[in-house]
Amino acid sequence: MTKEIPAPSISGDAAEGGNVIPEGEPTQIGQKVANPTEGMSGTVTVDGQPVDDATVAVDPQSGEITVTVPEGTLGDGVTEKPAKVQILDKDKKPVGDPIDAKVTKDISEVVDPNWNDTNLPDDGSRVNVPNTGDEIPHDTDVDLLVGYGEHNKGEQDWTVRLEENGSITVIPGGDAAPEDSIEVHVELTYADGSTETKTFIVKVPWTLEGFFPENLGEPDCGSTATVASSTG
Numbered sequence: 001m002t003k004e005i006p007a008p009s010i011s012g013d014a015a016e017g018g019n020v021i022p023e024g025e026p027t028q029i030g031q032k033v034a035n036p037t038e039g040m041s042g043t044v045t046v047d048g049q050p051v052d053d054a055t056v057a058v059d060p061q062s063g064e065i066t067v068t069v070p071e072g073t074l075g076d077g078v079t080e081k082p083a084k085v086q087i088l089d090k091d092k093k094p095v096g097d098p099i100d101a102k103v104t105k106d107i108s109e110v111v112d113p114n115w116n117d118t119n120l121p122d123d124g125s126r127v128n129v130p131n132t133g134d135e136i137p138h139d140t141d142v143d144l145l146v147g148y149g150e151h152n153k154g155e156q157d158w159t160v161r162l163e164e165n166g167s168i169t170v171i172p173g174g175d176a177a178p179e180d181s182i183e184v185h186v187e188l189t190y191a192d193g194s195t196e197t198k199t200f201i202v203k204v205p206w207t208l209e210g211f212f213p214e215n216l217g218e219p220d221c222g223s224t225a226t227v228a229s230s231t232g
Helices: none
Strands: 009-011 020-022 027-034 041-046 055-058 064-068 080-088 094-104 127-129 140-147 159-162 168-171 181-189 195-203 227-231
Touching (some): 020 027, 041 064, 064 080, 127 195, 140 159, 168 181
Antiparallel strands (some): 041 055, 080 094, 127 168, 140 181, 140 227
């Protein structure tokens, strides 16, 4: 008497936090295939449409399911969409119901704030550098760091501060001189944990007239050269 081999089926639960599938990264989801066989595969759909070049691999021994969706699946400006993963047997027939998942992309790949290199005003006073790129999303941690380097001969700290509108105020050190400059490093940590750093230069202009050293190092309510703040 021949023993009947159980058909493949879906077992287990989604990964903690849901089956999150980052673009371009092979990702093992929480569910597995019970009684897997050679030749199993699957499809991925987003917005009800099959994702071209997506792959679903089923380990014929463990039943682990690994899903890969290509970069660019979500399109410009989108960081997350729900998806369905349908497992197929070796004959390309569906195994169980579609598995819920979501395709994601790092916020740092979508959002692009920007601050341009800037000169101080000719009189040496503070400057406000606008964010000319994308708005900083809510729940973003922003650290402002000052890099002095060989182009700044003064010994007193410059002050930098993130404003509510995303601009950055820069106040030179009290002993800054014409042609001194600093680099401002804007370290952004987004809500999804992705990070990026933007850098811009602020320079004291070379002027023969109109430069007033007394404008340097204006008091600014205790701001420091390093600021940790959040927009929201």
